Amino acid sequence: MKVGRGAAAPPFLVMDVITAANARAAAGHHVIRMEVGQPATGAPAGAEQAAIRALNARRPMGYTEALGIASLRARIARHYAEHYGVAVDAARIAVTSGASGAFPLAFLAAFDPGDRIAMAAPFYPPYANILTGLGMHPVLLECGPETRFQPSIAMLEKLDPRPAGLVVASPCNPAGTMLSPAELAAIAAWCQANGVRLISDEIYHGLTWGAVAESTAAAVSDSAIIINSFSKYWSMTGWRVGWMVLPEELVRPVECLAQNMVISPPHIAQLTAEAAMDCAPELDANKARYAESRAALLAGLPSAGFDRIAAADGAFYLWCDVSHLTNDSLDFAARMLAGANVAATPGVDFDRTRGARFMRFSYCGAVADMRAAPARLKSWLTPAA
Numbered sequence: 001m002k003v004g005r006g007a008a009a010p011p012f013l014v015m016d017v018i019t020a021a022n023a024r025a026a027a028g029h030h031v032i033r034m035e036v037g038q039p040a041t042g043a044p045a046g047a048e049q050a051a052i053r054a055l056n057a058r059r060p061m062g063y064t065e066a067l068g069i070a071s072l073r074a075r076i077a078r079h080y081a082e083h084y085g086v087a088v089d090a091a092r093i094a095v096t097s098g099a100s101g102a103f104p105l106a107f108l109a110a111f112d113p114g115d116r117i118a119m120a121a122p123f124y125p126p127y128a129n130i131l132t133g134l135g136m137h138p139v140l141l142e143c144g145p146e147t148r149f150q151p152s153i154a155m156l157e158k159l160d161p162r163p164a165g166l167v168v169a170s171p172c173n174p175a176g177t178m179l180s181p182a183e184l185a186a187i188a189a190w191c192q193a194n195g196v197r198l199i200s201d202e203i204y205h206g207l208t209w210g211a212v213a214e215s216t217a218a219a220v221s222d223s224a225i226i227i228n229s230f231s232k233y234w235s236m237t238g239w240r241v242g243w244m245v246l247p248e249e250l251v252r253p254v255e256c257l258a259q260n261m262v263i264s265p266p267h268i269a270q271l272t273a274e275a276a277m278d279c280a281p282e283l284d285a286n287k288a289r290y291a292e293s294r295a296a297l298l299a300g301l302p303s304a305g306f307d308r309i310a311a312a313d314g315a316f317y318l319w320c321d322v323s324h325l326t327n328d329s330l331d332f333a334a335r336m337l338a339g340a341n342v343a344a345t346p347g348v349d350f351d352r353t354r355g356a357r358f359m360r361f362s363y364c365g366a367v368a369d370m371r372a373a374p375a376r377l378k379s380w381l382t383p384a385a
């Protein structure tokens with residue numbers, strides 16, 4: 001019997017680390033969790049209260065409009081005005097089930113099977129896996145520390161034929177690095193001039209540490225698709241709400257696709273997300289904890305042996321070149337968990353070839369754990385005298 005192309009999606013290897021870390025924790029070990037890319041905190045209290053109020057009032061939770069409830073779309077548009085100083089028409093906002101729910105809608109609306117879509121490597125695996133499942137071809141641009149693991153115009157110029165699309169993420173996962181506003185603007189202009197549809201994943205906006213200024217593609221391109229989510233800064237992974245800012249010509253196509261594929265994002269989650277947008281103090285306190293953890297790790301990891309860390313511009317990840325320690329990051333991750341009780345993600349998840357020499361450390365867990373991690377790693381890596 002036939003099995004479809006989608007069935008060939010590769011596994012997310014970090015899931016094996018999570019399972020092993022859970023098993024060690026269940027066996028009584030205190031495992032420092034640096035493998036997961038989700039905030040340890042829940043939705044902000046004000047948002048949860050809005051959800052409770054809506055449920056207590058027995059407000060019926062039904063299908064909403066496919067592009068989301070009008071008040072949330074308007075609130076997101078206001079966010080662009082307040083946060084970036086950019087006017088975005090609420091009619092161009094599509095609310096989705098997380099950024100993950102936006103990807104298939106964006107790819108189907110913008111591209112055809114057979115199209116080539118470029119992206120930096122290392123990269124967030126679902127970009128390539130969803131494109132491949134849809135019969136499209138990811139084109140990987142090998143990026144390194146010289147370009148902060150981000151694509152450059154020089155790399156794009158070499159692409160012959162030109163791709164149909166380019167996916168960028170700033171800050172990106174796994175490297176946590178960013179494009180400067182000038183670089184993002186230049187990439188957007190290059191895409192416009194070359195008929196390449198730009199998709200800008202801005203899910204880690206709000207979690208940037210100041211070395212590079214945060215900028216949105218919505219400020220510099222009317223043809224780009226901007227993807228964002230309530231999962232990271234807003235700490236709402238499980239509520240599954242994200243959004244897109246769409247070019248005018250893709251609004252109706254995305255609406256029709258969403259009507260067919262999902263009908264609408266969950267109603268209660270949209271109400272909760274809207275309330276979360278007014279909870280800045282609590283969210284900024286989360287952010288301050290990430291900043292503390294980041295500083296502790298950047299100070300402690302080098303003397304523990306992890307001294308080749310990508311510029312930690314944003315998100316809550318450190319992308320470490322561990323080629324002096326291993327050429328098999330999967331095995332290294334397993335040994336690190338067993339020997340140091342520290343769980344982190346092997347780089348092969350994000351770059352099938354060079355990732356064997358990289359590890360991703362996530363620092364969105366408890367600050368005390370992040371402070372303790374370098375010493376644990378150091379004593380694991382230091383041979384007993």
Ligand SMILES: Cc1ncc(COP(=O)(O)O)c(C=O)c1O
Binds near residue numbers: 201203230231241
């Ligand atoms: C770069 C990037 N984009 C998108 C997502 C998907 O997030 P969600 O579907 O929770 O919005 C993630 C999740 O880790 C991510 O790291």
